[in-house]
Structures are given as structure tokens and as C-alpha cells.
Amino acid sequence: MSKGNRLFPVFLKLENLRLTMIGGGAVATEKLNAVVANSPATNIKIIAPWFCDEVKALAAPHSNIILIEKPYSIDDLENTDVLIVAVNDRVLSEEVRKDATAKHILANVADKPDLCDFYLGSIVQKGDIKIAISTNGKSPTLAKRLREFFTDVLPDELDDLAGNLNTLRNSLKADFNEKVEKMNALTKKLLE
Secondary structure, eight states, rough: OOOOOOOOOOOGGGGSSSSEOOOOOOHHHHHHHHHHHHOOEEEEEESSSSHHHHHHHTTOOOOOOOESSSOOOOOGGTTTEEEEOOOSSHHHHHHHHHHHHHHTOOEEEEEOOGGGOOOOOOEEETTTEEEEEEOTOOOOHHHHHHHHHHHSSTTTTHHHHHHHHHHHHHOSSOHHHHHHHHHHHHHHHHGG
């Protein structure tokens, strides 16, 4: 089996989960921006000894984001389904990661691929169409550039097309295999 990127892509309904973030600085700002942009109704608890102005500004309009100003402790992981560690401190990152593992909580540790259970991909979105880009933790900058490229190249009307195809799929009176064949035949023309 080839080495390559062996990550399994998943789109989480994050708004149905409880997210805890550790950190309140620039790294937390970047991660919080990503979550709010993609899943604005997610319940987020953010723990840090202090919060930069950007994190405060991002959290202010969202009643579902709670800022708790205090140092991290293992008790902060209670009622957590998913964890993002957004600190620029390797020792603290390793401690929080160890605690998360003991509690069977999936964790993303910013800029520490070896400590991550999952990565936050770069996202291209056109309405209901969402494409995640992963470089397997090797180059977030490349993922960002690819996101910019696909955002520019993919037409905004892609969302309308998805809606029309959904309407068509729902109107087909056939079994699953026949529906797949008909939808494949129709969408094959998009590549020609």
C-alpha cells in the first residue's frame, strides 16, 4: 500500500458536538475563524489565561461561544466531544493531548501534526458545495493557496446545479441502482 495521504475525510456536524478550545492568542484566532466560518452555531468553550482582542471580537456576537479566562486543567475537558489545542507551547500541547487521549477525545493540536487525531483542512465553499483540502499536515500554506485557486475557478452557480440535481434525483421513480445510473449519465456531461 502506498504511503501518501491516508487520512479518511469526514465532514462533522460540529454544531451537534461540544467543542473545547485551549488557547486565546493568534493561533486560537485562526482556528476559531475556521470553526465560525463553517459551523457558526457550534457550542464552543475556550479556555485560556488571557484572550487577544481578535478572539474576543470573534466570540462577542455568538452566545454559543464561552470564553473562560483561566489556566488549563484536565477538568476543562469535561463535556467535550472534540478538542482544538491552539497554543504556542509544546509542553502544554503535549499535556493537553495526553489528557484528551486518556478521555478518548479527538484532538487537533495546532502546528503539531504528530499530536493530532485530525487536521482542519482548507475549505472551499460554494453554497452547499464544500471541498476540504488536506496536505496531510505538511503544508498549510499550500492548502491555503489551493483553496484560493479553487474559490476563484469554481463558479458560484455550482450551488444552483447541486440544487437542481437534487430536485431531479428526488423526482426519479426508480430503484437505487437505476437512479445512480441516470444521475451518472447526466453529470458525466459536466466533464465533457
